Amino acid sequence: MPSGDVLVLVDEDGRVIEWGPPAEALLGWSAEEAVGREVTALLPEAAADDELRGEGFPEATSVLVKPILLGASVVWRVLVAEDSVPGRDVAILNVLFAPSPVGLHVLDEELRVVRRSTATRGRPYLPAGHPVGSRFTELFEREGSEAETAVARGVLESGQPVVNRLVRGVRVPGKPGHRTHSVSYFRLEGPDGDVRGLMASEMDVTQRENAQRRLALLDAVRARVGHGLNLAAVCRELVAAMVPSFATTAVVEVIEDIVRGEEPPAVPVRQDVLLRRAAFQGPDPAYPVGEVRPMPADTPFSYVLADLRPRLLAIEDDTPWLDADPARAEIIRRCGARSLIVAPLVLRGLALGVVSFYRDRRVDPFDEDDLTVASGSCAHAALCVDNVTRYMREWVVAQTVQRRLLPQEPAAQPALDVSSLHLPHPDGGGAWFDTIALPGARTALVVGDVAGEGIIAAITMGLLRTAIHTLAAMDLRPDELLARLNDTATRLAAGYAPGDLPDQEPLTASCAVAIYDPVDLTCTVACAGIAEPLAVFPDGTSANLSVPPGPPLADPGRAPFPAATVDLPEGSVLALGTAVVAHELLAPSGPLRPLLDGAATRPLQDLCDTIGPELDAGHRAGEPLLLLARTKALPRDHVLTLALPADPEAAPIARKATRDQLDQWGVDEETAFTSELIVSELVGNAVRHGAPPLRLRLILGKMLTCEVSDGATSAPHVQHARTVDETGRGLFIMATLADQWGTRFHARGKTVWAEQPAGTA
Known part of the structure; x- marks a missing residue:
């Protein structure tokens, strides 16, 4: 056909x-x-x-x-x-x-x-x-x-x-x-x-399109809500996802106890509970976000927090419950709202807060299907709120631990001007610094960093920092100190359970120790997993100190930690930093290296203020921490150095030289008498148990230090003599009179020292 x-x-x-x-x-x-x-x-x-x-x-x-x-x-x-x-x-x-x-x-x-x-x-x-x-x-x-x-x-x-x-x-x-x-x-x-x-x-496809639109909205809520790391951010994400696609105005109010890190209250929530407006989005920008006020009684909001069931309501000019909440009524009047859904933020039967969705006359009022969408969106938001509140509790603990364990500012030292720049990790990191006074007017500068963030890193940092203070009191060389600290870090790493460390990464830490001597104008440095420090000299030139690199702490099979001693003229600026600072600022090719130009003459705090914003904007990983120290020389007339014979005549020679020098320094009689006795006992112990050469050194700084050096490597020990013993009481008497005492070993010999307050006017 x-x-x-x-x-x-x-x-x-x-x-x-x-x-x-x-x-x-x-x-x-x-x-x-x-x-x-x-x-x-x-x-x-x-x-x-x-x-x-x-x-x-x-x-x-x-x-x-x-x-x-x-x-x-x-x-x-x-x-x-x-x-x-x-x-x-x-x-x-x-x-x-x-x-x-x-x-x-x-x-x-x-x-x-x-x-x-x-x-x-x-x-x-x-x-x-x-x-x-x-x-x-x-x-x-x-x-x-x-x-x-x-x-x-x-x-x-x-x-x-x-x-x-x-x-x-x-x-x-x-x-x-x-x-x-x-x-x-x-x-x-x-x-x-x-x-x-x-x-x-x-053909009328309203139901089909509304269903697809609601499903798309729920998908958008799941995709957009939950990225924030604090409660306010999650609440802002919720209102941003719901306005204007679902409502013309959305308000999130969270129970104040939860904001403070406490557990959610039992249901029904008491009438006097405080609600904090955590987020708002709508046409009225004057809505007071952050305001805390009691929950209004006999309103849909109190009913929702009593039984955790959402409500769908029409709003008319004569709606009775508006009289019970005049502040909210004013907001509703300004927004022109005519339809309202009140849904609870609820998780595991516990109330976290309440969310209000409003529509004005320009759009269709809410219906029962919208009630389901609001409940589903709030259920997802409640899960996210619970997650961030748990995270925030951990974050607060980590921040508190780090803040309490770190010095608020470097301790003042007579031989150094010190300033620091620390940009803490938002989740609480493991970076720390210290300036520790050592005998002989010396100062130990310490910068360290524990890998990772959170409570584990902060606690580990505190343990390592405590260990460093203990080891520094033993007057160890920087390389010996890091070797002992490495033993501590290794034991800590072995003690953590498999789930304690994030991503099953092994515990590692880095540390640099620099000991500055203002008498000899030298600095002895050792590094564990941190690049060598930078020195800016008085003439404006700069150079990285030639310190052999050492492995990170708790890195098995990679010790020891070599040290190097360098000369630092008075007025030099020493810069130590964590890995990110070393890469960005201290390295010869670091992009921020020019910021240190003029460091020899500029105030250290001005340098930190200049470097801080640039370092914060540029770093991608790690916790930036920078420690700057400008060296000073101890005045020569504050030091007495005297060679002593290796025989019994050494003690009276030392006592006389001490008495004369202390008189010249204006030390009070009580301190001078105690110092003579200490020097006599130290010299006598060196004559009996040490080896030549013998040397006496008196240093007047914040403390009065008496040092006696000899060529033997044997360490002195305090003995507790019996009543019938004629000897063995010298070091016991000296330890009783001095504030602290100790032994410092050298490549050839040792120095026994004792410190007490200077006792000057």
């Missing part, structure tokens, strides 16, 4: 008005039998046959159903087409003329409704008072009407159909709010191909 032959012509009521010979041959009905009857009554028998065939027809005959405008009526022309299954075409005819949710409208060239299909009859697709003859686009609100007019005219001109166009803002009598319709446009052509108008189909 030739393509394009007319089989059937059907009117808009579904009755046959023309039955061509091809239809007689194909379906078996004569024209007299078919004309005037409903087409659906003629199709069932044929539709049941999977292979409709007729004499002279191909094995499977294809048909094409096309609407045309005949006069003022729409008729349906069924044509012979190719590549179609007849049974399927029959099904299309059945559906087309049966009642369906799709409304069909025939529009003339002016877009006026001239006919409506049977599917639209008896259904409120058109607004009240919108008769046939009115424009189809008046179905939509003004903005939508203008857009639809442009689309429809485009189809009229081009002939290109527009299918499944979503149009929002449709008003339907008897249904609340605005509806969403799916609209399609097809151009109608007459038998001779001339344009006769449009066929417009529309």
Whole structure:
């Protein structure tokens, strides 16, 4: 059969008005039998046959159903087409003329409704008072009407159909709010191909679109809420995700006890509980975020926190509960809210807070499905709030531990001007510094860093810092001190359980110790996992100190820690820092190295203030900590150095030299007498148990230090002599008189020292 032959012509009521010979041959009905009857009554028998065939027809005959405008009526022309299954075409005819949710409208060239299909009859697709003859686009609100007019005219001109166009803002009598319709446009052509108008189909898809929109909103909440590391950030993420896609205004109020790190209260929550406004988003920027006030009684908010069930309410001018909460009523009035959802932030049956969602008159009010969305969003937010409050408790502990364990500022030292720059890790890190006074007016400068962050790093830092103070009191060389500290760090690492350390990373730490001697103007440095310090000399030149690198602490099988002694002229600036500072600032090629220009003459605090912002903006990992120290020389007249003979004459020589020097320094008699006795005992012990050469040194600084050096490496020990013993009381007496005493070993020999207050005016 030739393509394009007319089989059937059907009117808009579904009755046959023309039955061509091809239809007689194909379906078996004569024209007299078919004309005037409903087409659906003629199709069932044929539709049941999977292979409709007729004499002279191909094995499977294809048909094409096309609407045309005949006069003022729409008729349906069924044509012979190719590549179609007849049974399927029959099904299309059945559906087309049966009642369906799709409304069909025939529009003339002016877009006026001239006919409506049977599917639209008896259904409120058109607004009240919108008769046939009115424009189809008046179905939509003004903005939508203008857009639809442009689309429809485009189809009229081009002939290109527009299918499944979503149009929002449709008003339907008897249904609340605005509806969403799916609209399609097809151009109608007459038998001779001339344009006769449009066929417009529309279907109410409000429920489908709202469901998809709600699912998308829940997905957005899960994706956007929970990235913040504190409670306020999570609450801000929630309101940002919900406004304006769900509400015009959103407010999150959290129970104040939770903000303070306490456990959530039991339900029902007491009426006098304090609520903190943690987040707000909406048209009124004056909403007082951060304000804390009691929960208003006899309001939807108190009811929600009593039974943890969400509420959906309409807000009218005379809503009774507004009188119980005048402050909130004023906010509602300014926002123009007319619909409200109050949902609890609840987790494991415990109340964390309450969230309020408002909509004004510009948008549709909330419905029951929106209540489900609000509850689901708040459930996810409550889980995130619980996570961050737990994290915040750990964060507060870590910050407190680090703050309490670190010196607030470097201790003042007579031989050094010291300043520090510390940019703590937000989660509490393991970086620390110290300036420790040593005998002989010396000072130990310490910078260290424990890998990682959080409580474990902060506690480990505190333990290592305590160990350093203990080891420094033993007056060890920097390399010996780091070797002992490494033993402590190794034991700490072995003591941690597998789950204590993040990502199962082994515990490691780095540390640098520099001991400055203002008498000899030398600095002895040893490093464990930290790059060598930088020295800026008085003439403005700078250089990294040649210190052999040492392995990190607690790194098994990688000891010892070599030390180096360098000369530091008076007025030099010594800079020590953690790894990130060493890389950015202290390294010869560090990008911030030029910031140290002029360090020899600039105040150290000014240097820290200049370096801080640049270092904070540039560092990517690690905890920046910088310690700066400008060296001073102890005045020569504050030091007495005297060589002594290795025989009994050494003691009286030392006592006389001590008495004369202390008189010259103006030391009081009591201190001078004690010092003579201490020197006598130290010299006598060196003569009896030491080896030449012997040397006496008196140093007047913040403390008065008496030192006796000899060539032996044996360490003195305090003995507790019996009553009948004639000797063995010298060091015991000296230890009783001095504030502290100890032994310092050298490459050849040792120095025994004792300190006491200077006793000068």
